[in-house]
Amino acid sequence: MNNREFFDVQIRVGYKDTDQMGVVHHSNYVVYYEIARTEWLRSKGYTYRGLEEKGVMMPVREIHSKFLRPAFYDDLLTVRISIAELEGVHVVFAHEIFNQEGVLLHTGTAELVFTNAATRRPCRAPEWFVELFGAK
Numbered sequence: 001m002n003n004r005e006f007f008d009v010q011i012r013v014g015y016k017d018t019d020q021m022g023v024v025h026h027s028n029y030v031v032y033y034e035i036a037r038t039e040w041l042r043s044k045g046y047t048y049r050g051l052e053e054k055g056v057m058m059p060v061r062e063i064h065s066k067f068l069r070p071a072f073y074d075d076l077l078t079v080r081i082s083i084a085e086l087e088g089v090h091v092v093f094a095h096e097i098f099n100q101e102g103v104l105l106h107t108g109t110a111e112l113v114f115t116n117a118a119t120r121r122p123c124r125a126p127e128w129f130v131e132l133f134g135a136k
Contacts, residue, residue: 005133006082007040013075024071030063033095033110036081044132056126058112061090065108069099076100083133089114089122091129 017028041047051058071077078098085092090113097106116123 004082006080007036007043009036009039009079009081011035011077011079013071013073013077015073018073022073024073024075026065026067029065029067029097029106029108030110032077032079032097033063033081033093033108036079036095037093037110040081046132051126051129052117054126055117056123057115057117057120058091059115060110061113062111063108064110065106067106069103069105071097071099071105077105084109086125086130086133089124091125 011032013024017024019025038048041051048058076099080096080098082094083091084094090111092109092111095106095108095110096104098104114123114125114129115121
């Protein structure tokens with residue numbers, strides 16, 4: 001990708017997101033990824049619902065997470081998202097999560113596959129998606 005665009009979303013860690021030690025439970029990072037993808041798409045004037053209404057779904061195929069430092073209850077996290085790869089039938093989103101001091105706590109990727117909603121078979125990325133994210 002030539003023009004790597006970044007988008008930031010802030011998320012306050014809730015008590016429900018933590019374990020007995022007050023540390024964000026590992027399962028929440030995937031949720032934070034999803035929030036960032038959803039809000040980035042919304043910032044571009046689209047929603048997952050709109051994508052599905054156009055006949056395309058985007059199931060998750062693969063997730064990678066690397067835990068560098070813990071996040072804690074009431075931290076204000078910044079989830080930075082970008083597209084690392086957009087090719088054919090899949091897109092790989094890169095995520096970085098920082099705390100309120102700007103310390104990098106977590107990195108990860110999520111690979112999603114463009115899927116025809118009617119046939120449930122992989123399909124190429126919609127042209128408008130490719131254009132929207134500057135991947136051409």
